[in-house]
Amino acid sequence: xxxxxxxxxxxxxxxxxxxxAYARSLLVWDLETYMPQEGARARGEALANLSTxxxxxxxxxxxxxxxxxxxxxxxxxxxxxxVLGREIKYFSAVPPEIDEELNRxxxxxxxxxxxxxxxGKFSEFRPYLEKIVDLERKIxxxxxxxxxxxxxxxxxxxxxxxxxxxxxxxxxxxxxxxHVLEKVRSxxxxxxxxxxxxxxxxxxxxxxxxxxxxxxxxMPMTRFRLDVSPHPFTIRISADDVRITTRYExxxxxxxxxxxxxxxxxxxxxxxxxxSMEFTPLGQGVSSxxxxxxxxxxxxxxxxxxxxxxxxxxILKRHLKFLTQxxxxxxxxxxxxxxxxxxxxxxxxxxxxxxxxxxxxEKKLIAGEMSASDVPSMWYDLMDKYLGVRPSKxxxxxxxxIHWSQGSFGYFPTYTIGxxxxxxxxxxxxxxxxxRDGKLNDVKEYLREKVCKYGATYPPKELLRKSFREGxxxxxxxxxxxxxxxx
Amino acid sequence: xxxxxxxxxxxxxxxxxxxxAYARSLLVWDLETYMPQEGARARGEALANLSTxxxxxxxxxxxxxxxxxxxxxxxxxxxxxxVLGREIKYFSAVPPEIDEELNRxxxxxxxxxxxxxxxGKFSEFRPYLEKIVDLERKIxxxxxxxxxxxxxxxxxxxxxxxxxxxxxxxxxxxxxxxHVLEKVRSxxxxxxxxxxxxxxxxxxxxxxxxxxxxxxxxMPMTRFRLDVSPHPFTIRISADDVRITTRYExxxxxxxxxxxxxxxxxxxxxxxxxxSMEFTPLGQGVSSxxxxxxxxxxxxxxxxxxxxxxxxxxILKRHLKFLTQxxxxxxxxxxxxxxxxxxxxxxxxxxxxxxxxxxxxEKKLIAGEMSASDVPSMWYDLMDKYLGVRPSKxxxxxxxxIHWSQGSFGYFPTYTIGxxxxxxxxxxxxxxxxxRDGKLNDVKEYLREKVCKYGATYPPKELLRKSFREGxxxxxxxxxxxxxxxx
Numbered sequence: 001x002x003x004x005x006x007x008x009x010x011x012x013x014x015x016x017x018x019x020x021a022y023a024r025s026l027l028v029w030d031l032e033t034y035m036p037q038e039g040a041r042a043r044g045e046a047l048a049n050l051s052t053x054x055x056x057x058x059x060x061x062x063x064x065x066x067x068x069x070x071x072x073x074x075x076x077x078x079x080x081x082x083v084l085g086r087e088i089k090y091f092s093a094v095p096p097e098i099d100e101e102l103n104r105x106x107x108x109x110x111x112x113x114x115x116x117x118x119x120g121k122f123s124e125f126r127p128y129l130e131k132i133v134d135l136e137r138k139i140x141x142x143x144x145x146x147x148x149x150x151x152x153x154x155x156x157x158x159x160x161x162x163x164x165x166x167x168x169x170x171x172x173x174x175x176x177x178x179h180v181l182e183k184v185r186s187x188x189x190x191x192x193x194x195x196x197x198x199x200x201x202x203x204x205x206x207x208x209x210x211x212x213x214x215x216x217x218x219m220p221m222t223r224f225r226l227d228v229s230p231h232p233f234t235i236r237i238s239a240d241d242v243r244i245t246t247r248y249e250x251x252x253x254x255x256x257x258x259x260x261x262x263x264x265x266x267x268x269x270x271x272x273x274x275x276s277m278e279f280t281p282l283g284q285g286v287s288s289x290x291x292x293x294x295x296x297x298x299x300x301x302x303x304x305x306x307x308x309x310x311x312x313x314x315i316l317k318r319h320l321k322f323l324t325q326x327x328x329x330x331x332x333x334x335x336x337x338x339x340x341x342x343x344x345x346x347x348x349x350x351x352x353x354x355x356x357x358x359x360x361x362e363k364k365l366i367a368g369e370m371s372a373s374d375v376p377s378m379w380y381d382l383m384d385k386y387l388g389v390r391p392s393k394x395x396x397x398x399x400x401x402i403h404w405s406q407g408s409f410g411y412f413p414t415y416t417i418g419x420x421x422x423x424x425x426x427x428x429x430x431x432x433x434x435x436r437d438g439k440l441n442d443v444k445e446y447l448r449e450k451v452c453k454y455g456a457t458y459p460p461k462e463l464l465r466k467s468f469r470e471g472x473x474x475x476x477x478x479x480x481x482x483x484x485x486x487x
Numbered sequence: 488x489x490x491x492x493x494x495x496x497x498x499x500x501x502x503x504x505x506x507x508a509y510a511r512s513l514l515v516w517d518l519e520t521y522m523p524q525e526g527a528r529a530r531g532e533a534l535a536n537l538s539t540x541x542x543x544x545x546x547x548x549x550x551x552x553x554x555x556x557x558x559x560x561x562x563x564x565x566x567x568x569x570v571l572g573r574e575i576k577y578f579s580a581v582p583p584e585i586d587e588e589l590n591r592x593x594x595x596x597x598x599x600x601x602x603x604x605x606x607g608k609f610s611e612f613r614p615y616l617e618k619i620v621d622l623e624r625k626i627x628x629x630x631x632x633x634x635x636x637x638x639x640x641x642x643x644x645x646x647x648x649x650x651x652x653x654x655x656x657x658x659x660x661x662x663x664x665x666h667v668l669e670k671v672r673s674x675x676x677x678x679x680x681x682x683x684x685x686x687x688x689x690x691x692x693x694x695x696x697x698x699x700x701x702x703x704x705x706m707p708m709t710r711f712r713l714d715v716s717p718h719p720f721t722i723r724i725s726a727d728d729v730r731i732t733t734r735y736e737x738x739x740x741x742x743x744x745x746x747x748x749x750x751x752x753x754x755x756x757x758x759x760x761x762x763s764m765e766f767t768p769l770g771q772g773v774s775s776x777x778x779x780x781x782x783x784x785x786x787x788x789x790x791x792x793x794x795x796x797x798x799x800x801x802i803l804k805r806h807l808k809f810l811t812q813x814x815x816x817x818x819x820x821x822x823x824x825x826x827x828x829x830x831x832x833x834x835x836x837x838x839x840x841x842x843x844x845x846x847x848x849e850k851k852l853i854a855g856e857m858s859a860s861d862v863p864s865m866w867y868d869l870m871d872k873y874l875g876v877r878p879s880k881x882x883x884x885x886x887x888x889i890h891w892s893q894g895s896f897g898y899f900p901t902y903t904i905g906x907x908x909x910x911x912x913x914x915x916x917x918x919x920x921x922x923r924d925g926k927l928n929d930v931k932e933y934l935r936e937k938v939c940k941y942g943a944t945y946p947p948k949e950l951l952r953k954s955f956r957e958g959x960x961x962x963x964x965x966x967x968x969x970x971x972x973x974x
Contacts, residue, residue, distance in 0.1 A: 019536030022529065023510035030513055034521075037709040039728030042509065045766065046725075049506030053540070222524040238533075241526030279532065 003072035007080065010064050011280055014084070017057035018279050024050050025237050032229040033245060048103070055096065058087050076282065079457040083281040086159070093142040102135050106407045113405035122376050122394040129372040129404055133365050136409045140366060150366040153410030157288040158417055159459040161472075163363060166413050169420055169474045170356050174386065176478045181349050184337050184485045192338040196252070196325065203248040205319045210246060210260045212315045217264050217298075217440060224267060231402075232259040234266035234295075236285075239278040242267045253320065254334055257312075258299050265298030266291055268444060272452035286456040286463060288411060292418020293425060294447065300348050300419075301426050301480065302443070304334045307435035337485070339387035341396040349481060352419060353386040358401070358412040366409060423477030424468050425450070490559035494567065497551050498767055501571070504544035505766050511537050512724050519716040520732060535590065542583065545574050563769065566944040570768040573646070580629040589622050593894045600892035609863050609881040616859040616891060620852050623896045627853060637853040640897030644775040645904055646946045648959075650850060653900050656907060656961045657843050661873065663965045668836045671824050671972045679825040683739070683812065690735040692806045697733060697747045699802045704751050704785075704927060711754060718889075719746040721753035721782075723772075726765040729754045740807065741821055744799075745786050752785030753778055755931060759939035773943040773950065775898060779905020780912060781934065787835050787906075788913050788967065789930070791821045794922035824972070826874035828883040836968060839906060840873040845888070845899040853896060910964030911955050912937070 001009070024047060031043050061084060068081045109128035116125035140152035148163040155161060184190055214226060222240075229245035236242050244263035246256050269285050277283040285291045302308050309331045316323055316330070325333070337347050343354040361378055364370040370378065379398045384390045391397035403411055425431075425447070434442045450467040464470050488496070511534060518530050552575060555568045596615035603612035627639035635650040642648060671677055701713060709727075716732035723729050731750035733743050756772050764770040772778045789795050796818045803810055803817070812820070824834050830841035848865055851857040857865065866885045871877045878884035890898055912918075912934070921929045937954040951957050 015532070015536055016540060019533040019540070020510075022533045023507075023514060023537060026513055026517060027510060030517070034712065034714075036712055036728050036730075038707075039710070039725055042725030042728060042765065045502070046506040046509045049502055050510060053503060053506070220525075223526070225521065225523055227521075238526055238529030241523050241529060243523075278529065 003068060003077065006064055006068060007073070007077050010061055010068075010080065010084070013057075013061060013064075014281065015279055017054055017061075018281075020050050020054045020057060022238060024054070025235055029235045029237065029243055032231075032233065033227045044107075048100075051099075052096065055091050058084065059091055062088050062092075075457055076277075079282045079455075080280060082459065083456050087281075090143070090156075093144070094139055098135065098139065098142075102132075102139075102407050105131050105135060106405060109405040109407075110402065113399065113402065117395050117399040120393045120395045120399070122397075122399060125399060125405070126372050126375075129375070132404065132407050133372060133409075136407065137366055137368065148363070148367065150363050150410065153366060154413060155410075157408075157411050158290075158414050159287055160461050161289065161413065161417065165472055166359060166416075169416060169472055170352075170359070173352055173416070173420075173474045173478065174356060176474075177349060177352060177481065178386075180478075180482055180485055181337070181339070184349065190335055190337040190485065191332055192336065194333040194336050196254075196323075196330075196333045197336070198251060199253070199322055200251045201253045201320060201322075203250070206248055206253055206256050208319045209253070209257060209315055212319075213257060213260055213312065214264060216311060216315070217261070217268075218444075219264055219267065220271065223271060226260065232263050234263045234270070236270040239271075239273065239275055239283060242270045253316075258303055258334075261303040262295045262299035265295035268298070268447065269294040269452050272444065272448040273455040274453045277455045277457075282455040282457050284456050286454070286458070287460045288414035289417030290421060290451065290460050290463065292415055293421030294418075294451065296418045297422040297425050297447070301422055301431060302435055302440075304348065305432060305435060306331050307432050309334065311435065311438060335484075339389050341383070341389055341391050342400055348419075349485060350387055352416045355412050355416045356386060357382040358403075359416075361398075362409050362412065417472060420472050420474045420477050421464065423475075423480050424464070424470055424473065426480050427476040428468060490555060490564065493551055493555060494560070494564050497548055497555075497567065497571070500544075500548060500551075501768065502766055504541055504548075505768075507537050507541045507544060509725060511541070512722055516722045516724065516730055519718075519720065520714045531594075535587075538586070539583065542578050545571065546578055549575050549579075562944055563764075566769045566942075567767060569946065570943050574768075577630070577643075580631070581626055585622065585626065585629075589619075589626075589894050592618050592622060593892060596892040596894075597889065600886065600889065604882050604886040607880045607882045607886070609884075609886060612886060612892070613859050616862070619891065619894050620859060620896075623894065624853055624855065635850070635854065637850050637897065640853060641900060642897075644895075644898050645777075645901050646774055647948050648776065648900065648904065652959055653846060653903075656903060656959055657839075657846070660839055660903070660907075660961045660965065661843060663961075664836060664839060664968065665873075667965070667969055667972055668824070668826070671836065677822055677824040677972065678819055679823065681820040681823050683741075683810075683820045684823070685738060686740070686809055687738045688740045688807060688809075690737070692808075693735055693740055693743050695806045696740070696744060696802055699806075700744060700747055700799065701751060703798060703802070704748070704755075705931075706751055706754065707758065710758060713747065719750050721750045721757070723757040726758075726760065726762055726770060729757045740803075745790055745821075748790040749782045749786035752782035755785070755934065756781040756939050759931065759935040760942040761940045764942045764944075769942040769944050771943055773941070773945070774947045775901035776904030777908060777938065777947050777950065779902055780908030781905075781938065783902075783905045784909040784912050784934070788909055788918060789922055789927075791835065792919060792922060793818050794919050796821065798922065798925060822971075826876050828870070828876055828878050829887055835906075836972060837874055839903045842899050842903045843873060844869040845890075846903075848885075849896050849899065904959060907959050907961045907964050908951065910962075910967050911951070911957055911960065913967050914963040915955060 027043060027047055035043060065081055065084045065088060068077070070078050070081070073081060105128065109132060112128050113125050116122060136153060137149065140149040143152040145152040151162045154163070154166070210226065223242065225243040227243065227245045228247060230247060232244070232246045234242065234244045244260070244267050246259045246263065248256055269291060273283055309327050313327050313330060335347065337349050339350050340346060343351070346354050357379060360382060361375060365372070375398045376394050380390050383397070429443070429446045431443060434440070451463065454463060458466060461471060514530060514534055522530060548571060552568055552571045555564070557565050557568070560568060592615065596619060599615050600612050603609060623640060624636065627636040630639040632639040638649045641650070641653070697713065710729065712730040714730065714732045715734060717734060719731070719733045721729065721731045731747070731754050733746045733750065735743055756778060760770055796814050800814050800817060822834065824836050826837050827833060830838070833841050844866060847869055848862055852859070862885045863881050867877050916930070916933045918930060921927070938950065941950060945953060948958060
């Protein structure tokens with residue numbers, strides 16, 4: 001068989017693995033949205049079995065995938081070889097027993113984390129964090145790495161990302177943003193708190209707003225859904241079935257609206273991947289960082305712009321009777337600047353400092369340079385250093401995020417990578433003019449051509465080079481923020 | 488390995504197959520409820536792949552299952568051997584190519600049927616029906632049978648059911664019911680049409696009614712859901728996750744309410760199967776007929792009784808402002824008796840005649856004693872003979888049901904089997920007293936002990952013998968109907 005035939009054989013057999021992954025996605029979506037509570041036990045059992053079957057089916061492709069040579073393939077073929085090769089590498093390096101141990105540990109850890117956070121007791125979570133860090137270090141060793149062991153974990157979420165990359169981003173980003181932040185705060189043009197934050201809304205009113213917002217974004221309703229879950233997320237079921245969720249907390253209405261815009265950004269990425277990649281390993285967003293670049297582009301650069309405020313204002317006026325403020329005031333409400341303790345509430349200027357805190361801690365934990373018990377005090381010190389605020393309790397410190405309990409080490413940095421890439425996207429396209437003219441479809445087409453349509457064909461760094469002749473250059477993000485907050 | 492060890496090995500390996508079947512169930516549920524329209528193509532692809540994987544995983548158990556000997560096993564073990572043996576027999580006899588051909592044909596046939604029904608043109612559906620009948624006959628030959636070839640197909644839905652059984656049921660049932668029907672119609676105590684049939688309701692009002700009805704039935708809401716779909720159905724996801732649907736047609740409010748009670752009956756069966764059978768081949772209702780006995784027991788024998796009318800009356804009064812009728816009038820509305828053309832609208836007295844029409848036609852088609860083109864005229868004649876009504880168009884005749892387009896030959900008779908078994912259940916328990924006293928949980932416990940808890944442990948005939956020392960004896964159904972309509 002020549003390379004083309006081998007590739008075809010691989011793709012034919014891959015459909016079995018694809019169908020298992022497809023089913024897993026729907027099981028996860030349903031778990032978070034409609035599953036009756038007591039269905040959880042069987043759901044866990046089914047997901048575990050399907051993971052094993054998926055591993056089996058991917059590993060069955062090993063010999064064929066390894067037999068492929070890059071020089072015999074086009075970009076598509078090389079992409080397939082690369083993406084499957086990465087999965088095979090992971091499964092070969094990390095045996096089922098370690099995966100299962102991690103699953104078991106994180107299941108227990110998530111429960112312990114919830115309790116610890118509620119009671120504000122880091123000590124209750126500490127033993128789980130220790131165990132998870134041990135497992136993550138073991139996985140890093142088995143995967144192998146050049147340079148820092150954390151590189152092995154970063155690569156799982158953002159292919160090719162290294163400690164050098166992230167250090168270099170932060171070493172430019174943090175001082176620059178600190179400067180902008182100080183200036184904004186001294187000038188007082190952006191409030192540090194807004195009266196609308198405390199105002200309660202009726203859920204059905206915000207449901208209507210969100211429906212109209214996804215209408216304005218022209219989300220394709222025959223290929224897309226919006227539902228409710230405890231934590232907002234996006235999930236691709238297939239090329240023509242991508243779903244997002246939001247939640248309704250009852251006050252501070254911007255929160256649910258921006259979660260819808262954010263998740264719609266993720267969804268558009270998946271919906272704009274070239275259809276020819278359906279049923280193949282390339283039919284998915286390429287990395288967490290590139291995915292975040294899309295969601296953050298829509299949420300922040302578009303969603304929090306003056307131009308977007310003008311578009312969304314009539315919708316909000318129509319459904320929120322309490323809204324007496326004018327557009328300018330709404331723009332301020334969407335762009336409150338306040339160094340605060342909680343990442344998910346952070347504004348565009350302070351957000352990346354929250355990531356830097358987590359990054360520094362993860363890097364040291366994985367290197368074995370600090371222990372789990374040092375995390376809370378390190379957290380306090382870093383928050384103080386970066387943002388000048390100091391948590392008084394761990395529920396507002398090291399216990400605030402779910403990620404570590406789930407074993408997601410290496411994930412946080414992709415949020416900043418997403419912001420950085422969104423900055424690059426902004427630089428290369430007249431976004432504001434398009435939003436001002438209500439031409440959101442032009443923005444979509446730009447994103448489709450530069451990023452989305454490729455799916456996972458090129459690794460993130462190659463994609464950026466190809467589309468923008470850039471790396472993870474944080475300059476554009478800083479320029480965008482400076483322009484927005486200091487102009 | 489001794490038999491116990493082999494059984495344990497089988498059950499351990501069966502979990503893979505179970506997880507695939509589990510995923511398939513959720514995919515089907517979602518397909519009918521929440522899936523965005525364009526998700527259909529990938530859904531079809533995933534379901535087909537998962538079917539192949541399921542077949543693989545079940546067939547991998549063949550040697551171990553065949554090695555088991557009944558005498559070394561208890562009832563549970565014999566049940567596992569029997570149920571898996573039936574699946575293995577099917578997969579061995581019917582190769583994937585025939586299954587795939589049937590799937591392809593029925594997919595096309597369903598589309599053609601919808602069009603043919605809409606346009607009232609049987610001729611457009613005829614070629615598909617011919618092809619499906621050919622395939623069904625081929626499958627019957629491959630499965631093998633004693634006596635009539637239709638027995639092979641009946642057995643797929645109701646294990647052990649034969650043409651002799653069904654003939655014997657109808658030969659008693661039809662003349663007896665004809666007699667009751669004539670008497671009821673001559674006495675005029677039950678109306679042949681009711682003014683409430685035409686009254687329109689607001690969907691949100693009937694949603695509230697249905698919520699309260701499932702509350703009254705004490706459906707366990709942490710293990711159960713009610714959603715909306717084009718056709719009402721019940722689906723078991725797992726032992727603790729069983730879901731039903733209904734539809735809201737906008738008038739004739741009893742229709743959605745009785746569909747909820749009917750599907751709740753199916754759901755209770757699945758929810759009351761002994762938990763020890765979870766993740767095994769016995770954790771499911773044993774047959775279509777026994778399943779229908781549960782749904783029809785709840786829908787007809789309980790739901791359309793005077794005693795139930797008394798329970799549900801306050802709920803209906805609370806939500807349906809147009810309801811000025813008293814309980815007696817409501818009882819009449821629930822029990823209109825009218826020989827009519829459409830099976831799904833039929834009352835308890837005429838329903839089984841509709842089944843007899845389909846049964847006679849299927850039996851002849853599978854025997855090769857008539858061709859697809861003879862179906863419409865045969866239908867007219869049988870309807871005339873049994874109920875004295877004659878369709879003027881095929882959309883009210885042979886095109887009314889979806890079953891044949893889906894290849895479900897042998898399914899219709901299980902509806903009558905369900906009625907017959909519901910009659911047996913009624914005879915052995917003081918249902919009316921319990922309903923009168925609002926003790927629906929006592930009814931559930933009775934059904935649990937006599938039927939539900941066993942899951943698929945015993946084949947239907949053995950279950951009836953064990954619990955009631957009976958076969959498919961139609962006497963009790965006739966007695967029940969005579970008592971209800973002529974007392």
